[in-house]
Amino acid sequence: MGEVTYIDAIRAAQHDLLRDDDRVFIYGQDVGQFGGAFKATQGLKSEFPERVLDTPISEDAMVGAAIGAAIEGMRPIVEMQFADFSSIALNQMVNHAATYYYRTGTSIPLTLRLPSGGTPGSGPFHSQMMEALYSHYPGMMVIAPATVGDAYHMLKEAVEFDDPVVFCEHKFLYRWLKADSFASDGLPLTQARITRPGKHATVVTYSAMVHEAVKAAERLAEDGWEIEVVDLRCVKPIDTDTIMASVARTGRVLALGEAFPWGGVTAEVVSRVASEGFHLLDAPPARLNAKDTPIPYHPDLWRAHRPTPETIVDALRKLLNF
Incomplete structure (x- = not known):
């Protein structure tokens, strides 16, 4: 296939879904001729003119209309220009889409694509990680x-899934992350992956932080430490079995995330390890998140705000030396 990027994969998945299933359509602001804010739908309007639809600037209306379409048997993919803006549609997602099957027995196969996370110079309104907010509510993956x-592969599986799925794609990875193909190891949608095996400590993380954790592990390997990196892949439901198996091997765990520290995925990981795997631990479970402040605009401040390989190394050294 040649070199492909993370955003190539998202675009190709949507293309193949539109091609293979007439029930699939894409709905969002500027997703048509313009190709989306990050060009994730570029070229799809010309090939599927009736199923790549521009919307008014109303996230609430976008998701509400998609819920209605899903009730009638369609499989909408809703693109938010930025994950941050999805808070305007929170009511539609958590009070309507997520509860609809529980209330009526009718599935809502709606996929909400959230361009998530920070990039240099994006500031507080275009950089947030929203996965913990949606994970709090039952009824959504x-x-x-x-x-x-x-x-x-996960985007294709998300659209084929019969319940609402929030698909958090990281903007920093769009064009930086490259591969030879779209090949996958075939893991089930909700199963975590051991990205890097190790025996001295476990880092449990997801999204772009997987790559920062691997960089930190490579630096510590120079000192003889073998750090295991677990990529959650799916944060709700969370793969507790893979986490516990890794902690059983290493005896130490650092939960790592780019999101704000209060609550969230890292807190859930630490809570589960402490309550279900306390006997496995040789040190208290640790967490590392972004700072508990709005996300700064200046690139240097942004780098100081989020975890970096340097701060991950520091956190792991404290854990290893406990």
Whole structure:
């Protein structure tokens, strides 16, 4: 196939879904001729003119209309220009889409694509990680692919799934992350992956932080430490079995995330390890998140705000030396 990027995978998955299933359509702001804010739908309007639809600037109306279409048997993919803006549609997702099967027995096969996370110079309104907010509510699956192959295959599986799925795609990975193909190892949608095996400590993470964790592990390998990196892939439901098996091997765990520290995925990981795997631990479970402040605009401040390989190394050294 040649070199393909993370956003190539997202575009190709949508193309193949539109081609293979007449029930699939794409709905969002500027997703048509313009090709989306990040060009994730570029070229799809010309090939599927009736099923790649531009919307007014109303996230609430977009998701509400998609819920109605899903009730009638369609499989909508809704693109938010930025994950941050999806809060305007929160009521539609958590009070309507997520509860509809429970209330009526009718499935809502709606996929909400959220361009997530920070890039230099994006500031507080275009950089947030929203996965914990959606994971709080029952009735939805929340996934966060960290590889090119997962971006392709997990998006296809999300659209084929019969319940609402929040698909958190990281903007920083769009054109930076590359692979030879869209090949995948065939893991089930909700199963975590051991990205890097190790025996001295476990890092449990997801999305773009997987790559930062691997960089940190490579630096610590120079000192003889073998760090295991677990890529959650799916944060709701969370693969507790893979986490516990890794902690059983290493005895130490660092839960790592780019999101804000209060609550969230890393808190859930630590809570589960402490309550279900306390006997496995040789050190207290640790967490590392972004700072508990709005996300700064200046690139240097942004780098100081989120975890980096350097801060991950520091956190792991404290854990290893406990």
